[in-house]
Amino acid sequence: MNESIVQAILLAFALVVILMPTFLRILRRLGFGKRIRLDGPQSHLVKEGTPTMGGLLMLIVVGGSALILELLSGDFLDGSTFAPLATLGLVGALGAADDYLNARTGDGIRVRQKLLWQAAVAGYVAFQIQQTYAIDVLLVPFLGPVEIAPVVYVAFAAFAIIATSNGVNLTDGLDGLAGGTLIFAFVGFMIIAAVNSPSQPNLAVLCALIIGALLGFLWFNAHPAQVIMGDTGSLSLGATLAVVSLITGQILL
Template sequence: MFYNFLYQFHTELSLFNVFRYITFRSIGCSVTAFLIVVLVGPSFIAWLQKKQIGQVIRDDGPETHFSKKGIPTMGGLLILFAITGSALLWTDLRSGLVWVLIGISVFFGAIGSADDLKKIRKGNARGLSAKEKLVLQICGALAVGIFLLVTRSHDGVLSFPFFKTFHPDLGWWYLPFAVFVIVGASNAVNLTDGLDGLAAGPIVITASTYLIFSYVAGNAVVASYLQIPFVPGAGEVTVFCGGIVGACLGFLWFNCYPAEIFMGDVGSLSLGGTLGVVSIITKQEFLLVIVGGIFVMEATSVILQVGYFKMTGGKRIFLMAPFHHHFEKKGWLEPKVVVRFWIISIILGLIALATLKLR
């Protein structure tokens, strides 16, 4: 909105010329989202407490989590409000990519809201069925994939980290791949969101990494120099990523140990799905496996645990899945698990950035 309404006056007032710069608007979007969450957060938490929208704890979960019962949840609503509001202020609203990102975040947020509300209403940890969530997620991911292919925002060509010339063209077969990336990212982040600040930290790191990649992908000269795919309009994705970073940093203000609020499925499903779409738009889908390695590890631990349990008739690989609960069962304190996972996420983010030159 600032860009669309104020930049047109830059010839009369040179100050408005700053709105043409992606870097300035990305910083502005990030700071705005952060301030929205930090300033609105206390009132929002009080409102959730008044409405008794509290966390539901699994009976078979770690004993240390029983004290978390009743702590306000669905904080993802505040995150989505901050991201969407700041994006509307700082992005170029003529960009279709911005509306795709807003649309997927709101749609997946609605799925998460329905799941959270059903859990709270029933008073247990069972919300929407896995089938119900999966069908809805696939529908949203299909809509995004079809839009990107039809509008030629994506040509179905894949890009691989560390490889210069290996770019297979999937054509319309790219559609099921895109669905897998979006739905997989959404559920992986959801599985990670089990400790105070555990999901929000890696989301900040992942979004920051893609902020850099989207900026590079949106600049034809830089993209050519670094030999990554040029994506027209990707600069606005940079601004949107700034909003994700700022909103999640603001949320960590209240979500760090001991948490005053949880993001709930409304936050984890929407943020994960949005990061999946960002990876698709920037044509860096496989990079998500690296920078989002924590999410991949958590999802893989659940798949392995369930598969091994069924194959062996009740035996387990981990003391408990997702993976972070395994360390809790081993006696690690919650802050130690969270900070060490953050450290790993930072290292993975640096490795992902290194792929810009290692090609």
């Protein structure tokens, strides 16, 4: 298990670091530069034109690595990894569409439309988690397990996914902030998933892939940032973080 986690981190890190320079050239050629509002902080004006949608490469690396692991082992996509990967892809598609429209027109997807898409994905994923693990209790710090009706759990879980997704999105304004905080969060849940092994060994490896990709991304996102994560990365990784916390049973941490 420990060896698999280290290998996953190194693999994702190496792929992002190697592929990012070429990816940045493609983004610049396609005109995917950050648009900064003139009424915002003056310090942010220097970010004008910085390639955005950098989170797309992380999603490709994590998803591609997971697919390779599935082809090699035949059992990587299980109940603990399918929901996070589905969330990563579905919310990532929303973020990519928003980044694309923002780069092309200066206006992204409307807030109401974003929330509707997030709610649909979050509701489906929350329902699947509840059904897969037959969850009828919520682990509350200092109180222990508290009984909860399945429908209430699904509603709470969906809200947590949406809130975490948008919360991480708000931290994406400063160089390295979103990526750095996500690394610490995923490290914590990776350890929890590893301790829960053998029930969730693949979830720990998936967290390791995400951590490695984030470390590689930070190589280019540290001040002064050469690339911005964009909604593609922040919305999807935030939602995925919430899903991982739900599967480990530690959503209230």
